[in-house]
Every structure is written in structure tokens, then in C-alpha cells.
Amino acid sequence: MDSSEFAPAIQSILATAREREGGGERVSVDPRSLPRAIERAEADGRVPLVAEVKPTSPTTDGERTDDPVDLARQMVDGGAAALSVLTEPEHFGGSPETLARVREAVDVPVLRKDFVLREGQLDTVAADVVLLIARFVDDLPGLLAAARDRGFQVLVETHTVEEVEKAVAAGADIIGINNRDLAKLEVDLGTFERVAEAVPENVTLIAESGIGTTDDVARMRAAGADALLVGSAIMDGDVAANTRRLTRTETQ
Numbered sequence: 001m002d003s004s005e006f007a008p009a010i011q012s013i014l015a016t017a018r019e020r021e022g023g024g025e026r027v028s029v030d031p032r033s034l035p036r037a038i039e040r041a042e043a044d045g046r047v048p049l050v051a052e053v054k055p056t057s058p059t060t061d062g063e064r065t066d067d068p069v070d071l072a073r074q075m076v077d078g079g080a081a082a083l084s085v086l087t088e089p090e091h092f093g094g095s096p097e098t099l100a101r102v103r104e105a106v107d108v109p110v111l112r113k114d115f116v117l118r119e120g121q122l123d124t125v126a127a128d129v130v131l132l133i134a135r136f137v138d139d140l141p142g143l144l145a146a147a148r149d150r151g152f153q154v155l156v157e158t159h160t161v162e163e164v165e166k167a168v169a170a171g172a173d174i175i176g177i178n179n180r181d182l183a184k185l186e187v188d189l190g191t192f193e194r195v196a197e198a199v200p201e202n203v204t205l206i207a208e209s210g211i212g213t214t215d216d217v218a219r220m221r222a223a224g225a226d227a228l229l230v231g232s233a234i235m236d237g238d239v240a241a242n243t244r245r246l247t248r249t250e251t252q
């Protein structure tokens with residue numbers, strides 16, 4: 001992978017991710033099903049939302065320092081089908097310990113959001129779902145298999161049709177399309193609309209990033225999103241109210 005094409009913040013994220021130690025002991029997970037959590041939300045009329053505990057980021061001003069467990073509970077109270085927890089410490093204010101505490105406190109599936117590059121890093125903490133970013137992982141089939149061997153469900157994040165093809169060839173059954181271009185850090189919801197057609201019907205499809213309004217929710221759902229991953233728009237202000245507003249969006 002040639003990192004020089006990426007924004008400086010991404011180059012820094014990747015440099016620290018390459019250095020990060022993995023966990024000591026091999027993790028073994030009995031996961032809460034993300035596809036079933038999405039179905040349950042649909043069945044009771046909530047927009048399936050993966051709400052993200054995201055204290056800060058390279059594109060966020062300041063840092064939210066409230067107790068992440070309290071924020072996570074508010075997201076679930078607001079109707080979130082699942083949660084995403086950043087575990088990247090240097091650029092996102094996350095930690096594996098935070099994820100472990102959140103997962104203990106809620107009963108919905110929890111995604112580990114990080115920049116996992118090699119097998120040992122899967123053993124840092126147990127989660128129901130782990131993120132692998134197609135653009136950054138050299139051996140996607142190998143790392144996907146290693147994650148599944150440990151019991152994780154795997155969300156493979158993509159940004160282009162070519163990356164969707166790479167994810168499908170690797171056997172991904174949950175695919176995210178990130179509206180944020182990690183080369184420039186620009187967000188364009190048109191990305192999901194353009195790329196979603198390349199994703200097979202039997203794959204659980206998640207729209208990621210830049211979703212802030214009920215119109216954005218309706219737009220992503222109309223383009224085929226089974227679920228939406230939302231961070232900033234939920235973390236900015238009243239977390240329960242923000243989650244409720246987005247999960248109750250009428251899309252028909």
C-alpha cells in the first residue's frame with residue numbers, strides 16, 4: 001500500500017496502527033448477530049442504526065469526555081440497533097477498555113472500529129463485529145478468515161466499486177460503503193448511491209459517514225442501505241434525542 005496518496009491525518013493513523021501491539025491471548029467471541037439486530041429494528045419500525053461512540057476524530061473540533069458507557073446507554077435508549085466503538089487511541093480518543101465496558105453494559109451488537117492491519121491486532125479486545133478496511137488490508141481473505149476463526153462477524157469497509165469487488169471476492173457478507181474519502185477526508189453521500197449497485201443482494205449493506213439529517217437517512221435507505229453507521233451527528237449534543245430523531249425517520 002502506498003500511503004502517500006492519503007491525507008496527512010490518514011498517514012499518521014496508519015503509521016501508528018502499524019506500530020500498535022496486538023493482544024496477548026487469542027480472542028474467542030460468541031457474537032450477538034448484527035444482521036438479526038438489523039432485522040429486529042426493521043420489524044418494530046426503527047431505522048436500523050449503528051450509533052458510534054466517537055469521542056473525537058481528525059475532522060472533529062474538541063473532544064467529548066462524558067462517560068462512554070453512559071453515552072452508549074443513551075444510544076440504545078434512543079433506538080440504536082447496534083453500536084460502534086472507536087478503539088483507536090491517538091486520533092479518535094478511543095480505547096479497547098472502553099469497548100469492553102460498553103459491551104458489558106448493553107445487549108446490542110458492538111462493532112470494534114479501528115484500523116486493524118494484521119492478525120495479532122484482532123486479539124486486542126472481544127467485540128461482536130470487527131471492521132476491516134479493504135483499502136488498508138493487504139491480505140483481506142486471510143484476515144477475514146482469521147477474524148471469523150475467532151468468532152467475530154466482519155464488516156468490510158469499502159469506498160469504490162473495485163473495493164466492493166475485492167470484499168465480495170474475499171467472502172464478505174457485511175459490507176460498508178464509506179461516504180468519507182480517506183484520501184482527502186471529503187464526504188459525499190453520492191458515493192453510497194454510486195457504489196451500492198455493485199453489492200450483491202444477499203450481503204448486509206451499511207452506509208457509513210456523513211449522515212446527519214433525516215433527509216440523509218431517507219436518501220441512504222432509498223439507495224439500498226440495510227443500516228446506517230452514524231457518529232458525529234449523534235455525538236454532537238443530546239445523544240439520546242439525536243439517535244431517536246434518526247431511528248424514527250419515515251422512509252416510505
Ligand SMILES: O=C(O)c1ccccc1NCC(=O)[C@H](O)[C@H](O)COP(=O)(O)O
Binds near residue numbers: 009054178231
Ligand atoms: O471521522 C473522521 O474524521 C475520520 C477521519 C479519518 C479516518 C476515519 C474517520 N472516521 C471513521 C469513520 O468511519 C466514521 O467515524 C464513521 O463512519 C462515522 O462517520 P460520521 O457519522 O461522519 O461521524
